[in-house]
Amino acid sequence: MKHVTILVPDVQTANSTIACIVGAYQVFTGANAYWQEQGKAPLFTIETAGVAEESTFINGLLTFKPQVNIASLQRTDLILIPSITPAFEQAVQGNVLLIDWLRQQYKNGAEVASMCTGAFILASSGLLEKRSCSIHWNSANHFRALFPDIQLKTEKLITDERGIYTNGGGYSFLNLLLYLVEKYYDRETAIYCSKIFQIELDRQTQSTFAIFTGQKSHSDDVVKDAQQYLEDHFHEKISVEDLSKRFAVGRRNFDRRFIKATGNTPLEYLQRIKVESAKKAFETTRKTVNEVMYEVGYSDVKAFREVFRKVTGMSPLAYRNRYNKEALPHQL
Structure with missing residues (x-):
């Protein structure tokens, strides 16, 4: 059985962080359940993992306790990085440990997917070098300023390059999850999850939703x-x-x-x-x-x-x- 790890950041979280974590857990759990209904064994063991015993979200409104500490996970097959604060500046505190662990797991053969602004963590790991990347269109200018050498593709909803996946903004992370379900399970399972969770299948772009405000955070x-x-x-x-x-x-x-x-x-x-x-x-x-x-x-x-x-x-x-x-x- 394969293993999917849903990361729980310890700092620099956002309101959307918890949505990504719960949404990812629910979609992969649903895909496993569908396979069992078809007489197949579940494809993934699904676990949330972090560096602290608990993480606090939405100004203390919610507290989340990861199921495991990343130190106890020697190997995994797929890592999902939830969105974080769009005001990200650099990896700090617990997130540094997550980034070091990401690098090692990718080196060991794991695939890695970032949801929305989770691309900031992924980029900080160095795993996006010489790869294209998508992110929420509203965070694109800030991302370019921090990581000018990464090829940003904000028009794309999903990028897929050598086991590294990224996606656009907001709740489009659900489309990334369907994409991964189809890739790891099959098309039939992705269609089932699309219908059960009422997620539009095969969306390719986030351009329709972008609001152009110009890029003026430069010194020229x-x-x-x-x-x-x-x-x-x-x-x-x-x-x-x-x-x-x-x-x-x-x-x-x-x-x-x-x-x-x-x-x-x-x-x-x-x-x-x-x-x-x-x-x-x-x-x-x-x-x-x-x-x-x-x-x-x-x-x-x-x-x-x-x-x-x-x-x-x-x-x-x-x-x-x-x-x-x-x-x-x-x-x-």
Whole structure:
């Protein structure tokens, strides 16, 4: 029988930490139960493990007692890291012990999956080096600042590289759990868990839920000024060439500095500003897709659709119909 370990962090926890722990325990327990109903032996022994006898969550509202101490677990097959505080700065106290244990277990053959901001712990272990990673879109800028060499894929709901798994934000950790159930059990069991726990199966992206606020936690004042200019004039026709001239920086150097500071090219940044403005219009007004398109500075329907879908994973009309209950079914 395989062993799955659900980690219980001792410090830097968040309200969502307990949800990840309980959710993971429940889904894998459900998968085991389904296998038993099919006449098969349970696939996993499921245990919560930590470094302290108990951990406190939600300002003392809940106390959780791990079933085992990690020191007693010499070997496991799958490790699940729950979300932690988005304000993570560095591994401290008990979490350092968890990280050391993670490294050793992965070296021994265990696979490791982080849920939401649990990616901060995973990244601190060094196991994400030369791998891609997903995390809650709202924590992406902070993650990039702490781990600039890790390839962040915030549009992806799940990443899977050589036994290391990460996922996006919030309760999308449930989709990661279904993914792991299908990988370790089978598709039939994943479908069963999807129905029992009412989790949408096969979600691939979290782009639809992202809110773009810009990345300004950097020290390049020229880029900050350029960002502000783009945000103030996004509805106008702006060329990157003219933008670099406005701030007296050569085009190639301007692009390089902009990407280093924000994670986006100037054009990508402008597109995301336009799309964010369009999203708000679709959510709060009864304007047609054409009306919103012109307001945010597009005149070509095909180009607007392609950029909007690239950023959100949905067409403008589909987004409008999903998030604005009062919108009439206008046709483009």
